[in-house]
Amino acid sequence: MPYDPKTLADLLDGRLPWAETKEIMSQQKDPERFRMVRDILQERVRFPERILLPLTPHLYIVQKGADRIVKCDCGYEFGDYRRNWKTQARVLVRDTPELMAELYHPDQGADPDWEELREFYCPGCYALLEVDAVPPGYPVLMDFLPDLDAFYRDWLGEPLP
Amino acid sequence: MPEQTARAVGLRRRLEEMERLYRETGHYGGIDRLTLKEQDPFRYEKVYAELRGALVSARETALHISASPIVRNIGELCFAFYTPEGDSVAVSTGIITHVHTMSEAIKFMIRNDYDQDPGIAEGDIFCNNDPDLGNVHTTDVHTIIPVFWEGEMIGWAGGVAHQVDIGASTPGHDPIATANRFEDGFYVTAEKIGERDAVRKDFKVRASRSVRTPLYWDLDEKCRLAGVYMIRDAVHRIIREEGLDYFLRFMREAIEEGRQIFLARVRERLVPGVYRTASFEDAPYAGKAWHPEQNQDRMMHAPMTITIGADGSFFLDMEGASAPGPFPFNASEGSMQGALWVLITQTLIYDGKVNDGSYLAAGHHFPRGTWCNAADPTLAYGSPWGFLIPAFTGMFRCLSRGYFARGYREEIVCGYGFTGDPTQGGGILRATGQYFPVSNFELCSVGLGARGTMDGLDAAYAMWNPEADMGDAEVWETIESGLLYLSRRIKPDTAGYGRYRGGSGWEALRLVHGVTGMELYSFRDGAVFHGGAGLFGGYPNATGYRLFLRRTNFAEVVRERRPYPLGDADPARRELDTALRGEVHRSPHALILPQTFGDDDLWLCVFSGGPGYGDPLERTPAEVCADVAGNVYLPRTAENVFGVVVRPDAAGEWRVDEAATERRRAALRADRRARSVDYATFWERERRKLLEGRIADVVRRMYRESMSGSARWAEEFRAFWQLPDGWMP
DSSP states (O other): OOOOOHHHHHHHOSSSOHHHHHHHSSSSSOHHHHHHHHHHHHOOOOOOOHHHHHHESSEEEEEEEEEEEEETTSEEEEETTSGGGGGGSHHHHHHHHHHHTSSSSSTTTTTTTTOOEEEETTTTOOOOEEEEEEEOOOOOOOOOOOOHHHIIIIOOOOOOO | OOOBBBBGGOHHHHHHOOOOOHHHHGGGGOOOOOHHHHOOOHHHHHHHHHHHHHHHHHHHHHTTOOOHHHHHHHHEEEEEEEOOTTTTEEEESSOOOHHHHHHHHHHHHHHHTIIIIOOOOEEEEEEEEEETTTOOOEEEEEEEEEEEEETTEEEEEEEEEEOOOOOSSSSSSOOOOOOOGGGGGOOOOOEEETTTTTOOOOHHHHHHHHSHHHHHHHHHHHHHHHHHHHHHHHHHHHHHHOOHHHHHHHHHHHHHHHHHHHHHHHHHHSSSSEEEEEEEEEETTTTTOOSSSGGGGGEEEEEEEEEETTTSOOEETTTOOOOOSSTTTTHHHHHHHHHHHHHHHHHTTTSSSOOOHHHHHEEEEEEEEEEGGGGOSOOOOTHHHHHHHHTTHHHHHHHHHHHHHHTTGGGGGBBBOOOOOOOOEEETTTTOOOOOEEEEGGGGGOOOBBBBSSSSSSSBOOOOOSSOOOOEEEEHHHHTTTTTEEEEOOTTSSSSOSBBBOOOOOEEEEEEEEEEEEEEEHHHHOOSSSSSSOTTTOOOOOOEEEEEEEEOOOOHHHHHHHOOOOOOSSOOOOTHHSSSOOOEEEEEEEEEEEEEEEETTTEEEEEEOOOOOOOOEEEEEEEEHHHHHHHHOOOOHHHHHOOOOOOOTTSSSEEOHHHHHHHHHHHHHHHHHHHHHEHHHHHHHHHHOOOOOOOOHHHHHHHHHHHHOOHHHHHHHHHHHOOOOTTTO
């Protein structure tokens, strides 16, 4: 059973009371959820491109002409969705005791010799998009590469533009 | 009922046939239609509910036989029913990781022709705790019985319970100092320990002399036996009501349905594609180890790739995992499969048929010869949870990206805290001269990662037991009688930062009292963040650390009726050693091997929070203010991380300084702009760290282990950093 858009909007915004959230968790999933959430998010963003897939609270894969790109809700474009968007981000690496201590007491943070924090920011709005906690020299992973064609064609039964 | 043996059954042939049918048809037992369910769904569901109810009832009843708080209060036991070939049909609640590990133990017996020798007969009792053939660690002990009906073997009933002590080289249930199998304690390798429904006396004698706490062993065994007999009675009752043919077909359909449900859930809730992450854990043994071969720092590497196929298939791959070694964190493939299974039951099929059908549907690769499939029975397997728990945080992160993309925000969980810092050891109580164990399990309630719509649960989650419970302090004191509680309280700054914060961790302060001698040890993350970070800009939860005081003036403080310290709420304030005199031992490394303690020594336990979700600057000031009021965050953390300035009003209530908050948040955003670099600069700087050898030995060792063990991972590593062929750090 589809939920009304207001309920879903409240869910997305973390405003839905726990009792209602729990009820949603306990129910059968609503098959229309993807389309409804996509529509809600489409109304919220200020760019005209069609959202194909939400990736993170700020990033979307959108259809821009013949291209499918990653775009921030601030409008910044990260390029083709098959390339890791992190390669277009601004990066702060916390790899010294001083930088780590800005966030964690030394007893409660990682030893920067063992592990560093990499903070990836949107170059447009400087929202913090992702934090990686990895040893120095660790490759940057692409967190998620969706199979958009299979998802739309085979799972949603909906053509991609 | 006449006694029968399984000799004529040919269990190995039956197992091979079931595996062939699955391989060739893709369906469990070759069942492509759930005919029983189609014909009479109410009858089918009734039988499943009866079996499931019997298993839950067995657990809830039998645990009262145990004397161990780990079993009685925390609920560290579970029961399951299996097909004759060893596939689980239904499970109880509890530590359901072991539903699959017992399956592996049964299949070990079948593949080794136990029906020929030592024989599998009605009334036989088998015991197993060997990690190399399906267990997690020796302290989890299986009791497994074959179940017959009118001479035909129709399945197995199994129960598992976590011991207070397993006779390892150090007391407790999760040894840390061990370097090989021969220190893991009492091993029972798929052994027939009884016949005609009675455990053999010689086994009882051996067991009682193999552990430090024979009373707990004996009552835990009776607890498991009571449970499996309750299950056997229930299955007989179901067969009397429904008929044998129906029950035999039902078991197979239930497993096939479990498989189908899993695949349907994947297609319903995720998005096809490739999800990747990596998790890490520290094992800082340098300068601490008792064995020369163990005396170096090590770091666990758990790369994880989950591929959801266009056909809805699921495959989890840990290619590139680091090496096993002379430490107790080695994991058997069966334990990894059990962990995979237990997380699946919490995130995809919590409302479905929970059985080995979902295990069959979850493709996986734990590379042989790595820490996650050590495949060497001579290694130590005392505490595989130490690596396994952080490794599987990656699974929640990966799946949550799928839930997010699909719009199912309510299913998102960023990960979980480390159920670590198990205070263990033992001592002699002065008043009685008796040995008492320290075998604490309050770690079974750590912070859950932030959700996609709300904060994580505070001090209320354990990845291996969905019914988390820290147990009453008073109950722990009844067995840990020389180690009293001074406090239990929420520990500030342990929750991972984010728009939604992780669940908070907590701390417990213990006092050594009335002992003639005592040893303690423990372990959790310290040098690296547990697992990985949070999601979507959320930060990892705080690491643990080690803090204890020896030879304090605690008795004097009490005698003079002065307030005594309650913990280490703010490490910068040093509440413990400013309030007391004594020798302070503080280390950012939480791993500590057994050390001796005496009266008036204080020992701090620090339990993990969960990771966060989203940008912390997007958390509302009101929420951050409530966090400060609730001791979840210190005021300076609210300001430095969340950009929220809070001050106490005249009544002492915390209030947000709106103007100061606005300025602080603007400053933090400007700081991001000023201090960050473009990706190319970042890449070049990181690459130079490698090329110039500016990485710690422990990190270098980890990379070399992964690159030596996996050509695929090595090639990817070199390609990413554009390093020459054959380059090694």
